[in-house]
Structure formats: C-alpha cells, structure tokens
Amino acid sequence: MRDFDRRAFLALAGMSALGASALLSGCGGGSGSGIALRYAWWGNTVRQQNYERALQQFQEANPGITVDPEFAEYTAFQERMTTQMAARNVADIFWIASPQVMTYQAAGLYRPLSDIPTLDLSDYSEADIAAFSLNGELLTMPHGVFVPVVRYNETFLEEDGAELPGEDWNWDQLSEFLIDYAANAPEGRTGASYTPDQDMAFEAWLRQRGQDLWTAEGTVGFDAEALGDWFEWWRVLLDRGAVLSLGEQEGMQPDFADIGERVLVNFGSSNHIIDEAAMFPDWRYRLRSVPVAPDAADGHRFTYYPRLAVYQGIDDEKLEAAGRLIDYNVNNADFLRTVGLTMGAPPNPRLLQEAYDFASEDETEMLAVVEADRAEEQRPRYEAPPGTGTWREALSRASETIALGDSSVSAVAESLIAEIQAGIDQAA
Secondary structure (H helix, E strand, O other): OOOOOHHHHHHHHOOOOOOHHHOOOOOOOOOOOOEEEEEEEEOOHHHHHHHHHHHHHHHHHOOOEEEEEEEEOHHHHHHHHHHHHHHOOOOOEEEEOHHHHHHHHHOOOEOOOOOOOOOOOOOOOHHHHHHHOEOOEOOOEEOOEEOEEEEEEHHHHHHHOOOOOOOOOOHHHHHHHHHHHHHHOOOOOEEEOOOOOOHHHHHHHHHHOOOOOEOOOOOEOOOHHHHHHHHHHHHHHHHOOOEOOOOOOOOOOOOHHHHOOOEEEEEEEOOHHHHHHOOOOOOOEEEEEOOOOOOOOOOEOOOEOOEEEEEOOOOHHHHHHHHHHHHHHHHOHHHHHHHOOOOOEOOOHHHHHHHOOOOOHHHHHHHHHHHHHHOOOEOOOOOOOOOOOOHHHHHHHHHHHHHHOOOOHHHHHHHHHHHHHHHHHHHO
C-alpha cells in the first residue's frame, strides 16, 4: 500500500470546505457472503439511473460480487472525495475529475492496474497503454474519449440560407462567418455563446501554436501572448455582436437549455452533443473538428480521457472482482448499450467499431469525429498538475473580466497565468 500524501490532500482541501459529516459510505447491500465493491461516479439523474441498471446487470452476471453505488453531482463528487481521502475511506473504484488526475497520483491514491488478471488489456495496443499511463505506469483506465469540437445547428443553417466555411477552415474564417451570420440572422439568433473559458477549445488553440496547457514538468505550458490572442479572438466577436453578451446568456458558462434556440454554434467536448442535442429534438446538430491555424504545429490534435481507478487501499481479496468490474466498464458492449455514450467514445478500438451498430444519430456523429481525430498524429499531452483544481474557474473569471472591459487583454492574460502558477507552486 502506498503512503497517503498529506500535502497533496491539503492542496485538494483548499478547494472544498465540505464537512466530514458529508462523508458517504456505501449505500448498497454489501453485507453477507461474497465480495462487496464500492463504485463512485458523477453525473445527472439519467446517468445515475443508467449506471445503476448496468451495475445491476454486472451483479447478475457475477453473483459473487455486490456493487454498492456512490453517486453525486460533479462538484459534490469532488468535495466528497476530499473528505473520503482524509478519512482514508475512498471507494474501491472511482471516477477521476480531470483537474485531479495528477493530484490524486501525488496523494498515492491509485492502485496499479497492469497486474490485475481479470482486467483484459488485449484489445489495446502498446501505444494505447502508453497514452493511458501516468509517468509510465498504468494507474488509471480511461472509460471514454473526448475531442474538442464545434457543434452547429444544421437546421438553422438551412433555414437561414447560410453555409459554413469548408472543413479545412481556420479561426479567422470562422470569426468572419460568425460576424456575417449574426448580422444577417433572423431576430433572436446569433453566431455563438461567449465561451472563451471552454477548456478543450482553448487547449486546441494552444497546441496549434506549439504550446500546451501543462508541461511534462507540471508547470503552465502557455504564455501570455497565446492566451491574449485567444481572449482577443473572442473580444472581437463580442464587440461585433457575433456572440451573446454576458447579460443575454446570464453570465459565464450558460446552460445550453437556455441558449440553444438563440445560437448557431457551440464550442465544447465531442460527447456534449448527446445530452444537449436531446434538449431540442426537432433540430439536427452536427460536429466538426475545431478550426486549425494555417501554420499549426505538427501533432496538435489531442484526445482527452475521462478516467477511473482502483483505490490503493483496496483489500487484496477484492482485486480480482475490481478487475472484473473495470473490465465490464471498458471492454463490454452490453455495458455501453445500457449506459449510453455520454462519457464519450469507447477507448477500446474494438468497442468503438461495435458501438456504431447501436449508436443513435447523435452518438454516431460523435463516434465519427473522435475516430477521425484519433487517427491523426498527436504529440504528447500532459494532465493538470497538483494545485490546478480551480484553474478553469480562474479562466472563467478572466473571460468575464475581458467581456466587462475592466482590464486590458494583456493584463488579464498575465494575471491569470500568475494565478495558476501560484497554485502549482503552493501545492509543490
């Protein structure tokens, strides 16, 4: 068993003030004979219900294993994890919020996976395993794949007689199109929402410029010029009326249910089409890879993996059962049929092809764009280092400052980088 790193825990505790009384213990029937596993995840009510059905199916297929579900909304999940880490009472299998991947590693939270005999890795190439690994060790397993996309309302395009630039578009072409569309669109419609805090699109922008969100050494991987150019791209759209104002979208990070009838395009993760297109079933949504700078750096494409892990404190007698449950999550088509593809395309290459057989129209759209991006050359990508748990909130605040005109773009960019790096330094 690895030692629990109190310093890494304190970095987490700084983002959460949840009291110990909120600690959630297993809520299923884990008593009696056999093995009882705690499984922790997040999402909305639909995801909760789908996963509970899938976990029940797993138990029926594995009668010696009981699964106690521990579900929470995303923010509450992270707060609960902080409390459980302090009590050394983490679930046997748990999902990992993206800002916490390396923080949890620094805290010694992960039990290595490569020696668990019931987790079948035969479908994955050596390159896949290397991409999944953290510092050369398979400590977590991805259960989905996201790529950055532009989602657009094809119905609006047809109704308004508009046409997107070609699929080899660049950022300037998209900007010009959005400005023109907003100027000529029917009343109540505009080009997009104001979302410079969309982290996947921002990361794509950086990588095309030869920079990264994070370095291999665990520092900020971008400079104030690249960040400032990103803010400026959005500021022009805002000034030209091509995106919603803060007032129109009621602040940063607008709910798509509230703005979907007013915007043509959205930046986001490829999996978002599944939940958000369902909010407006009469309209057809499509996906495209984000625009590419004319002089984009080689290997700029990237994939993001939502991950799950086995707790380092798991009892040895539970390991094979835990391996079976992870295997069911990442290698089983019946599991995907039950839970759907809201967590992205399957990282398992075999399952990705099988998923086309039962995917919905929106899911098929997602699978295709992920498969295309995965096929392209990709340089290494590094996870967020400890101390960056709230970096996206900081990006959102900075984006709001730009929109309000309270400070210059260059000053906001420099201040944001300093704030993020200070968090990293404090956690070191």
